[in-house]
Amino acid sequence: MRKKEGNKETAIIEAAVRVFAENGYHQSKISKIAEVAGVATGSVYLYYKSKEDIVLKIFDLVWMKLSKELQQVVQRTDMDPGTKLDSIIDILFDSFTVNxxxxxxxxxxxxxLLQQEKGNVVKFYKGFLDLAEEILREGVEKGIFNTNIDIRLFRDFVTGGLRALLHEWARRPEEYPLNRIRQNIKYIAKNGILIHHT
Amino acid sequence: MRKKEGNKETAIIEAAVRVFAENGYHQSKISKIAEVAGVATGSVYLYYKSKEDIVLKIFDLVWMKLSKELQQVVQRTDMDPGTKLDSIIDILFDSFTVNxxxxxxxxxxxxxLLQQEKGNVVKFYKGFLDLAEEILREGVEKGIFNTNIDIRLFRDFVTGGLRALLHEWARRPEEYPLNRIRQNIKYIAKNGILIHHT
DNA sequence: GTCTTAAATGATTCACAATTCAATATTACC
DNA sequence: GGTAATATTGAATTGTGAATCATTTAAGAC
Structure with a gap:
């Protein structure tokens, strides 16, 4: 019997990430992914049952790693909510720095994927949102965070801002040093743009 | 000769907005758009030369209106940068309230569309970003806005947050009253979540 | 009422790319 | 080095839905 050589399963996923990033999911052809992975078109189907299956696998991998790390942060009792907020931002950026x-x-x-409710994305994303909400609630209870602000709304706002900056950074990693982004987000989320005279 | 009855051109655009919103661009079929517009499939092509042409038209309409209104705000000399920031947020939300x-x-x-650089979207969006940047710069110069914050970064962050909230609101307009969103965003962008003891 | 011309129709055509599969290559084991 | 079992290939198939176009409908002119 013959053994599978190399790791085509992984090669295909990595190729797919590159191709999807460049062209977007719908504009990406399986034949192109196969080419980048150094594999015949048909071989893709030995490892994944469809194109959709590939994206879902990618999201599963990302979210699995993210949710594990995020869980650990929330549970810590030795961190104040402000620091936890910072940690979330760090986790997100660290996860993508390499790629x-x-x-x-x-x-x-x-x-x-959220709209089409495919795979586990909805579940993972909701988990993430709940977790963020929990931290914010904790901050309000401890009298550190502003009670005038709607927690859900703040959460969605910051999440959206994070996504946008992650995207900007990913498009031109040289231009926006990651550390500057982190520092700034953390500061903005907490203090806003106005100068506060204390 | 026969005259065009009703306004099918508009009906098609409106149908397309509804169908795209529900299913996403790629999952939307021309035949479905035609059905919703109360028109035969082929008729769509009397008014638009392709499916892509339809989305581009939608974005042109939106951006045309937005950019005109935004221009007027920046140019005003009787408004401080903080208020201008508020106005941008109002303009965005007002534009979509009806739909x-x-x-x-x-x-x-x-x-x-940005990624594929199709149509005028890139041009319009860049214009919007420049305009936002201008207001922020003005605020820094006048000593109202915090100089520690990277202007571009703040701009991208807030833009991303705005998009996220606009999306959340649009998905469940009843749940999130628009006024609450506006108020909160304005406050968060300026003050962040921390309680500031003055 | 008939004629001309443009508008509208929707079944048919066509293009594209996901998926399949018969043929081929590679490996392990004897 | 022969054979069985499995991996790989890429050309052929297939499904889908965008776009076309021969045909039908109807408005306005006379």
């Missing part, structure tokens, strides 16, 4: 193309796919295709 | 479906299409499909 900007993955960030682009993540940001660009997630809405489609 | 949540349009907001959904706007938020969901814009990235695709």
């Amino acid at each position: 900007p193309a993955l960030a682009i796919v993540f940001v660009n295709e997630q809405n489609q | 949540p479906a349009l907001a959904i299409v706007f938020v969901n499909e814009q990235n695709q």
Whole structure:
């Protein structure tokens, strides 16, 4: 019997990330993914049952890793909510630092998948939102966060801002140093743009 | 000779907005748009030369209106930068209040169009970003806005947050009253979540 | 009422790319 | 080095839905 050589399963996923990032899901052809992966078109179907299956796999991998790390942060009792907020931002950026193309796919295709309720994306995303909400609620209870602000709304706003910056960074990683982005987001989310005279 | 009856050109655009909002651009069939517009499939092609032509027309209409209104705000000399920031937010939300479906299409499909550089979307969007940047710069110069914050970054962050909230609102207009959203965004962008003891 | 001309129709055509599968190559084991 | 079992290939198939166009409908002119 013959053994599978190399790791085509992984090669295909990595190729797909690159191709999806460059052209978007719908404009990406399986034949192109196969070419980039160094594999015949038909071989893609030995590992994945459809094109959709590939994106879903990509999102599963990303979210699996993210949710595990995020879980650990929320549960810590030695961190104040402000620091937890910072940690979430760090986790997100760290996850994508090694692979900007993955960030682009993540940001660009997630809405489609959420809308179509395909795979586990909805479940994972809701989990993430709940977790963020929990941290914010904790901050309000401890009297650190502003009670005038609607928690859900703040959460959605910051999440949206994060996505946008992740995207910008991923498109031109050299131009926007990641550390500057992190620092700024953390500051803006907490203090806004106005100068506060204390 | 026969005259065009009703206004099928508009009916098709409006149908397309509804169908795109519900299913996303790629999942939307011309035949469905035609059905919703109360028109035969072939008739769509009397008014638009392709499916893509329809989305581009939708974005042209939206951006044309937006950019005109936004221009007027920036040019005013009787408004401080903080108020101008508020006005931008108002203009965006007001534009979509009457038509949540349009907001959904706007938020969901814009990235695709930007990436493919189709139509005028890139031009309009860049114009919008420049304009926002101008206001922020003005605020910094006048000593109202925080100099520690990277202007571009703040602009992208807030833009992303706005998009996210616009989307959330459009999906369930009853649940999130628009006025609450506006108030909160304005406050958050300026003050962040932390309580500031003055 | 008939004629001319443009508008409208929707079944048919066509293009594209996802998926399949018969043929071929590779490996392990004897 | 022969054979069985499995992996790989890429040309052929297939499904889908965008776009076309021969035909029908109807408005306005006379």
